[in-house]
Amino acid sequence: MEYRHKTSPSPRKFKVVASARKVLFTVFWDMERVVHMEFLEQEQTVNSERYISTLRALKLRLRRVRRDKDSILQHDNARPHISRQTQDALRQLELTTLPNPAYSPDLAPSDYYLFPQLKKYLKGHHYDNDEEVIADVHKWCRGQSSEFFADGVRQLVKRWRLCVDRDGDYVEK
Template sequence: MELNREHFRAIIYYNFQRQLSQQECLAELLSTSIQKNLHEELGVRKLVSRWIPHLLTEEQKAARVNWCQKALDPVHIATIPLNEQRTVTADWYTTICLPKVITELRKINPERRIILHQDNAGSHTAQKTRQYLTEENVELLEHPSYSPDLSPNDFFTYLKIKSRLRGQSFQSPEEAVDAFKNAVLDLPANEWNKCFENWFERMQMCINLRKTIKVQRSWCRQRSLWDQEWNSIVFSDESRFCLGVHDGRARVRRRRGERRNPQFFVERHVHHTVGVMVWGALAYGSRSPLIFIRDNARPHVARVTIHFFQHNDVTLLPWPPRSPDLSPIEHVWDMMGRRLLNLQRPPQTLEALREKLVVAWNEIPQEDIDHLIRSMPRRVGECVAHQGASTHY
């Protein structure tokens, strides 16, 4: 039977989140496979929908628009097209590209301090380029090698432009340049603010990560020869499990370039997710009962907890920060989460969630827990070999 494309298109666009099993019930409309008709005939793919703040009123939407309009500041975009069959050299960079950018910036404010951030391309690091920047009194913000995650162009600008221009074709270089300019100009000022905030956060994260890596490396080196000693360690931790164990991402079918179409947005609540906090401890050959605790409690560092350990002659094993890959109990939480995901009837109430968590905790084979603890020498050894960086665990 020949496919009635318009009818099938209407069905898909009526409900973008229709499951494939439901579409198969419409087999009388199809002459070929479901996937072929979706991908080849209709040109749609199954992708993650975007989420937006839940149930905005017209007044709230108008307030958002007004705020964005007030926040928009004029942005000068200096897009310098490269002539066909021309290579980017230090000569081109210092005689054509940079002068146009610097001239436009100084038209706005002649006394403006200009700091240039660029990557380490050959034309950027050439002696001629450095000499030109010195003569023009332009400060250079050096960029670390092999660090695209610290470059705003790489982690923000280019990704935004690619997203906006995806699926478009251009008949001439001039048309492509105009599209590039418009793509950048269409970015609101608050997006640029987020870019720089993210940049500063990435810098601080890089600094913090280095400190963490040093602590992890030192911690692992001190215990690199441990073997049977791990059998005497009790690993404890708390974790939070939420009602509705779905990952929160809804899939829709759409074409390329339709990501920003409001039809594919999914509204959701942004309040705190309902769930329970649990605490557990495990050791080689045994485990504790699963204990439910109050949300946001900090039992590990509470003064009464430390006093209890001292009174009962329990030695605390210092733990490096941000090191879930070194803790076997993190894998147990993951096992429990997977068991909840695989339930045919997920719990709908907190009481049901507590019951399922206790069952999941008790049903994990002790051999699996012992295997995780036996992996500690390998975890520590891999951490030392990686100079304190994350392991594959």
């Protein structure tokens, strides 16, 4: 609402250009490969129920690819990750998690390592639909060497040490 004189010209309306749609995905990876990934359907959000469903699928995948290796999840403190229902499901699924300081994007390997590399790869590509994006993300993930993933985990170890040395302060670069 705006006040204007009766003879004032009508306000200009700018044409709204639809922004590029986003394809959101959840990814779990270890020192060798991407273990599990899921793509979120358009108009969906990650809540506790959705995250628990993802954790169940992850547990099945871990049984196949990691067999007798221990698995420890390192995730952030987002509400779906720390809700009572999720914590109960983690115990039921016997999935161990690393504690994570609140608001620590510098300790989330996907945020500081995996996603920036993936974004570099995807930059400049144009896709006609979500399926093309998903296929290209799968292709990129399969094309990464185990050394690529090991380097991301090694960086996490360094960042954890810095975080402890700084009493939980941000690590960023």
